[in-house]
Amino acid sequence: MADATQSSKERVRKFVIFFTFFLIIFTAAVQVFLVQREIGYIGLFLPPTLVFVSMTVINYWKCVKVDSSAKSAGKAPSIQTDGWRYCPYSGCSGSVPINSRHCHQCDICIIQRDHHCHFVAKCIGQNSLPFFMVLITSMFGLTLTYCSANLIYITTHETPGTLLLTVVAPIQVLWYFLGYVSLSHCLISLNIVISFTAFIGSIILNYHEYNLLFHNKPYLTKSMPIASSGVLKMSKLDRIREVFGKKWYKFYVDPTHQSTVQKQYGVTKVM
Ligand SMILES: [Zn+2]
Ligand SMILES: [Zn+2]
Structure with missing residues (x-):
């Protein structure tokens, strides 16, 4: 019985991971080939799109793989x-x-459990937290790029009358099946809704996670219980170094980077 629950959990986990990858690649393809090519600013939007998509995919995969x-x-x-x-x-x-x-x-x-992430289908903890922070940062960059391109598309291709219908994506899907709109218009409409929702979500997520990071949380830090009791106040930079290691900035530019903090998988004694 326990084995059956375990394998169904594993199947759900695989589905979630596959679906997330599909969503990232699908939205990127629609963005580049339908929106960015159509508005004519491909030279401006393509480089950040490629950089942020790669960062998102790599760091998402690391969050999936790394064991905390x-x-x-x-x-x-x-x-x-x-x-x-x-x-x-x-x-x-x-x-x-x-x-x-x-x-x-x-x-x-x-x-150092941070939270259970449903998109990764496992917990974010000591060893995966640096990758998770880079993941949400690149998600913000990616959705900001998408929303900027979509905004240009909306202002140049939509009238106020069609805009309302465009942003209501489910209606667009229905419209497509009834033959009122083309497939590309339906996909662009979906892209606008997904990017905007993900953009708002990433702002909230980034605010929340960086706030936790800068304020000695997750509260079971290495310096626990002194840090959590508020006796030991760490500076923001110290806190970043505790989570990411000394060369914290490398996580944001080098996808292969792994810090000494992560390699010290053992327990740090409570002071
Ligand atoms: Zn336990
Ligand atoms: Zn969990």
């Missing part, structure tokens, strides 16, 4: 020692790093 679970901390001691605690839930039922929190969806403890 308690197992990534190495072999757990069989007796209780400093830096470890006991987790009673079935997925763990043993020693886990003290700076980890149990996720009931993943059914395992995650080191």
Whole structure:
């Protein structure tokens, strides 16, 4: 029974990952071939589109692949020692790093758990957080590029009368099947709605996540419990270095970069 639940969970996870990849590539193709080529600013919009799509795809894949679970901390001691605690839930039922929190969806403890991400279909924790931060930053850049191109498209190709119909994408899909609009108009309409929704979503997500990052959260940091109690105030730069490592900026420009913070998968002792 447990195995059946596990395999259905795995199937859902694979579907979510496949669907997200499909959505990224599909919206990019519609943007470039229908919107950007049509408005004639391809030289202006294509380079940022390619850069941000690559950054989004690579960092999304890293979030999917990188393990932040308690197992990534190495072999757990069989007796209780400093830096470890006991987790009673079935997925763990043993020693886990003290700076980890149990996720009931993943059914395992995650080191410095940030949140359970439904798009990645797993938790974002210590080892994947840097990639997640770059992912949401590049998502913002990508959707900003799309929305700018879409805005030019709307102002040059739409009248106020057709605009309302264009931004109501579900009606466009129906219109297409009834033969009132072309497939390309229907796809552009979908692209406008998806990009605008993702743009607003990415603003909220970036604000929320950078706010957490700068204010000593996720609260189970390495300096726990001193940081979470507010006694130890870290500067924003120190906080960035704690999560990303000293060369934090490399994550934003070099997709192959991996920091020493991530390689030290072991537990940092509580001071
Ligand atoms: Zn646990
Ligand atoms: Zn989780």
